[in-house]
Amino acid sequence: MRLLTHNMLSSNIKGVEKGFPLRIEAEKVVEKPVEMNADFLRKMFEKVEWKAFLEASRSMGYAQLPEEVDSGMLESDEFLSRFHHALLELHLEEGALVCPETGRRFPVNKGIPNMLLHEDEV
Amino acid sequence: MKLKQLEGLLGGLDQFPNPKVELEQYPTGPHIASRMLFTAENSFEDISNKVVADFGCGCGTLGVAAALLSAEHVLSIDIDPKSLEIASLNAEELEVDMDFIQSNVMDLRWRGQIVDTVIMNPPFGTRKKGADLDFLNVALKVASQAVYSLHKSSTREHVKRTALRDFNASNAEVLCELRYDLPKLYKFHKKKEVDIAVDLWRFVPGKHQS
Numbered sequence: 001m002r003l004l005t006h007n008m009l010s011s012n013i014k015g016v017e018k019g020f021p022l023r024i025e026a027e028k029v030v031e032k033p034v035e036m037n038a039d040f041l042r043k044m045f046e047k048v049e050w051k052a053f054l055e056a057s058r059s060m061g062y063a064q065l066p067e068e069v070d071s072g073m074l075e076s077d078e079f080l081s082r083f084h085h086a087l088l089e090l091h092l093e094e095g096a097l098v099c100p101e102t103g104r105r106f107p108v109n110k111g112i113p114n115m116l117l118h119e120d121e122v
Numbered sequence: 123m124k125l126k127q128l129e130g131l132l133g134g135l136d137q138f139p140n141p142k143v144e145l146e147q148y149p150t151g152p153h154i155a156s157r158m159l160f161t162a163e164n165s166f167e168d169i170s171n172k173v174v175a176d177f178g179c180g181c182g183t184l185g186v187a188a189a190l191l192s193a194e195h196v197l198s199i200d201i202d203p204k205s206l207e208i209a210s211l212n213a214e215e216l217e218v219d220m221d222f223i224q225s226n227v228m229d230l231r232w233r234g235q236i237v238d239t240v241i242m243n244p245p246f247g248t249r250k251k252g253a254d255l256d257f258l259n260v261a262l263k264v265a266s267q268a269v270y271s272l273h274k275s276s277t278r279e280h281v282k283r284t285a286l287r288d289f290n291a292s293n294a295e296v297l298c299e300l301r302y303d304l305p306k307l308y309k310f311h312k313k314k315e316v317d318i319a320v321d322l323w324r325f326v327p328g329k330h331q332s
Contacts, residue, residue, distance in 0.1 A: 001221050001222075001223075002195065002221055004173070004195050004221075004236070005195075005197055005221045005223070007233070007234075007236065008232055008233055008234060008236040008237070009223075009230070009231070009232070009233065010231040010232065010233050011231065012225075012229050012230055012231040019231060020233050032219055034219060037171060037194055039171065040171050040194045044236075047234055047235065047236050048236075049233070049234070088194075088195065110210065111210070111221075111222070112206055112210065112222045112223065112224055113223050113224065114203075114224045114225075115223055115224060115225035115229070115230065116201065116224055116225060116226065116229075117226070117229055122229060
């Protein structure tokens with residue numbers, strides 16, 4: 001699972017009000033190189049919630065993203081390549097996503113988060 | 123990529139070994155899948171460089187097709203772990219990078235408007251009434267640009283009315299009518315092969331409240 005997917009998911013348990021961002025417990029992270037698309041990154045920059053993304057990247061063991069960002073940074077190739085790497089090349093392979101409000105763990109196996117809810121959570 | 127080439131690649135994908143009746147697991151054949159994605163890309167530019175989600179992906183055919191047509195990020199969702207296992211092997215086989223989530227499409231909660239395009243071959247709702255429209259309702263909330271979906275031609279007027287009136291779609295258009303060949307998958311199928319007419323739809327979501 002890429003961090004782009006992580007950035008668009010909330011905890012979906014019934015009654016949870018602030019389900020975003022899901023905390024990441026990383027047991028295994030893999031890197032899969034893909035070609036960089038600067039236009040796509042510029043578009044995503046407007047949509048990604050930076051703080052959640054930053055924390056997620058750190059919990060995946062990647063500490064190269066700046067704390068504060070502004071759109072001027074999109075002119076920098078160095079920033080773009082780091083943003084690209086964290087957004088699209090890092091994959092959570094084994095671990096869990098944890099609901100920030102209830103602590104419920106959604107396991108991630110072979111890169112696939114299991115977000116199925118129990119009957120009393122729907 | 124040419125249409126024939128896309129269809130050929132999709133033809134090599136694995137499909138459900140033991141389809142589950144209650145989930146209406148019918149495979150999306152390479153003929154339909156390739157035309158659906160080819161049209162979305164070449165007539166509307168809704169695939170390449172986009173974030174594409176496949177709802178009820180089954181063995182992953184539509185998402186793989188989107189990835190082959192240069193979608194930047196593909197997220198495929200299904201409730202059935204066996205399907206996801208096959209789908210992820212299919213992606214590996216064709217060397218495309220895709221994300222998967224195991225979930226009921228109805229239950230996921232989304233943040234922001236990151237998904238551009240939703241592609242789906244929903245359950246037609248013959249076992250669970252209205253299942254296809256439940257999928258469509260969610261898809262029109264999640265997509266910011268377009269939703270491509272298949273629905274039985276016999277329900278055309280109903281689908282159109284519901285999408286525009288109840289799901290806030292700003293446009294609903296049948297792009298073409300296709301024949302869906304269902305091999306005899308289940309015991310309750312009396313004929314050897316059932317050939318039903320389905321519509322390929324393109325819906326445009328209404329303006330979302332942010």
